Amino acid sequence: MDIKLIKNADVYEPEHLGKRDILIAGGKIQKIAESIELPEDLDAEVIDAGGLAVTPGFIDCHVHVLGGGGEGGFAFRTPEGTLSGFTRYGITTVVGCLGTDGIAREMTSLVAKTKALRAQGISAYCYTGSYRVPPTTLTGDIAKDIMMVEEIIGTGEIAISDHRSSQPTYEEFLRVAADTRLGGILSGKAGIINIHLGDSPRCMDLIERAVDETEIPITQFLPTHVNRNEMLFRKAIEYAKRGGFVDFTGNEDIDYWETICDEVRVCNGVKRMLDAGVSSDNYTFTSDGQGSLPIFSADGVFQGMGMGQSSCLLKEVRECVQRTDIPLEIAIKPITSNPAKILKLEAKGHIAEGYDADFCFLTDDLVVDTVIAKGQVMVRKGEILVRGEFEPK
Numbered sequence: 567m568d569i570k571l572i573k574n575a576d577v578y579e580p581e582h583l584g585k586r587d588i589l590i591a592g593g594k595i596q597k598i599a600e601s602i603e604l605p606e607d608l609d610a611e612v613i614d615a616g617g618l619a620v621t622p623g624f625i626d627c628h629v630h631v632l633g634g635g636g637e638g639g640f641a642f643r644t645p646e647g648t649l650s651g652f653t654r655y656g657i658t659t660v661v662g663c664l665g666t667d668g669i670a671r672e673m674t675s676l677v678a679k680t681k682a683l684r685a686q687g688i689s690a691y692c693y694t695g696s697y698r699v700p701p702t703t704l705t706g707d708i709a710k711d712i713m714m715v716e717e718i719i720g721t722g723e724i725a726i727s728d729h730r731s732s733q734p735t736y737e738e739f740l741r742v743a744a745d746t747r748l749g750g751i752l753s754g755k756a757g758i759i760n761i762h763l764g765d766s767p768r769c770m771d772l773i774e775r776a777v778d779e780t781e782i783p784i785t786q787f788l789p790t791h792v793n794r795n796e797m798l799f800r801k802a803i804e805y806a807k808r809g810g811f812v813d814f815t816g817n818e819d820i821d822y823w824e825t826i827c828d829e830v831r832v833c834n835g836v837k838r839m840l841d842a843g844v845s846s847d848n849y850t851f852t853s854d855g856q857g858s859l860p861i862f863s864a865d866g867v868f869q870g871m872g873m874g875q876s877s878c879l880l881k882e883v884r885e886c887v888q889r890t891d892i893p894l895e896i897a898i899k900p901i902t903s904n905p906a907k908i909l910k911l912e913a914k915g916h917i918a919e920g921y922d923a924d925f926c927f928l929t930d931d932l933v934v935d936t937v938i939a940k941g942q943v944m945v946r947k948g949e950i951l952v953r954g955e956f957e958p959k
Contacts, residue, residue, distance in 0.1 A: 567592050568941060569610040571602060572925070575620035579917045580902050582895045585617070590923040593941035598919060613943075615927055618935055619894065622902040622915055623658025623924030624879055628723065628760065628790055628813065628852035631662035631679050631690070632671045635858030637730070638868045643667075646679065647856045647876070649686045649954035650944075655877045656926035658939040659689040659914055661905075663723050663760065665857055666730050668696025673704040673711075680717045686954050688939045689914065689922070693760055694718050697725035699734035699742055708742065712749025712757060719909055720758035721746040723790065726772050728764020739772045740780065747786050756910040760813075761789045769801045777810070784810045788908060790852065791815045793830040799838075806844040811908050813850045814900070816878030833885040836892060836900075850908065851900040853878050884932040894932075 572588040577598070587602040588595060604610050629652075635644040652660055662680050664671055676692050683690035694711040695701025701721060703711045711718045724742060725731035734742075743759050750757015761773060770789055777784045784805075790813035792802035802812045814832045830838075832851060839849060854874035879901050886897035906915025913922045927936035937945040944952045953959065 569608065570613060570923075570941060571604060571610055572613045572615055572620065574617055575615040576617055577917055578619055578621045578895050578898060580621065580895045580898045583917075588620070588917065590941050593923050594913075595917065595919055595921050595923050598917065613936075619928040620917070621898050621926050621928060622917055623926055623937065623939060624656045624901045625659040625661075625905040625911065625914060626652070626657045626853050626855060626876060626879055626901070627661040627850060627905040627909055628815075629660045629662055629855040629876070630665055630857040630874070631660060631683065631692075632664070632676055633856050634665045634667065634671070635860075635871065635873070636667040636670070637858055637860040638871050642858065642871045643670075644856050644858055644873050648957050649683065649688065649952065650950045650957055652688060652876055653937050653939065653944040653952070654934065654950055655880055656928075656934045656937055657688075657876055657879065658924040658926070658937065658944075659911065660691075661719070661909065662690065662692040664693075664696035665723060665762070666697050666725075668698050668702050672702060677704060677715065677717055687942050687944065687952060689911075689924070690717065691719045691909070691911070692717050693720050693722035695721045695724060695742075697723065697730060697762060698732045699724060699738045701742060708745040709749035709752065712746065712755055713753040719755045720750065720760060722758070722760025722788075723762040724759060725762040725764065727766035727768040727770070728762065731762075731764065734772070736772055736775060740776055743776055743782055743786060747782055754910075756908065757786065758788050758909060759786060761787060763789050763791045763794065763798060765795060765798075767797065769798050770805060774805070784808060785908075787811070788813055788850070791854075793832060793835045795828045796830060799830045799835060803839055803842050803844065806839060806848050807842060809848070811848055811850070813852055814882070815854050815874075816851055816882045818875045818878045818881060819872065831885070832882040833890045833892070836886055837890040840892075846896050846899055847904055847907065849900055850905045851879055851882050880932065880934065887932060
């Protein structure tokens, strides 16, 4: 059995525990204590964290692992994600989804890519469906997909309030939500419906109506891109105050998008939510990695394309700490314990005995030093040790 002992770690569970040693065996955390000593004859690797902050491995629960795009035509299809493209930024768990294009990119390929990432050493899950309603599924049935396919944990990303959506009626939207919840109940999974929000003034109207008029609980929905403009973000604050979960989309180019699209910088948005009384448990950060960031004119004409970057998760945490003075133990919750709780990802999101041995070592400047996924060292001192089968060395 592979045994590792992490010494001198400044542990963020995400709660700050201070200096601890962590014993790992079989890809799981076996023991956490102020000091752990092993028998001299035990074959174990000792990793000295050197007092660095050690957090749970990051969870990115909205990633276009197959690539996305296509809004500008075939030349604008974005590339697939890669193993090291995630781990180099501290990400040890991903949740894949389809987006605008659910035609050339479909569920068989998404599940296969999810399985591939698992085989390469990280944890991976996915949603069934894409922007369109009714969704294109793997088995022909949302509830059956969630119940019978291990990797599928919910439905998404379903698009509303966007000119690229299929303009679902309230009844169509409600059926998707109900079927997703049923699949979750029958399988013991979260059964979350991940919802893409566009720029329309309708904002979250279909979600709010479903919550107000049906028995489906508010916690069944995870609306994303809530910081895409000021109008939507104000709605998101009120929704989160009701107990709903919301997802911020990170952005490496926020200085640009903040200017042209009125996008709310994540760190500022988090500060506003906390000041408004929103629980620090009720929001997540995701990268929209490999997803397209199309620019359209006011009349819907395509003007250009950017691409989501997995690197933005840690960048948003860094800005929360350095720009808005949010403590690190609060700043990392949206990419550790919160998505693990919301999506029912067992053994994820915490540094605790019995949990998966997923860790990210961070320098004082909050830069990735070392990454461990399920007990395997993927990145050491900034050097990528494990790459996908066909990644360039």
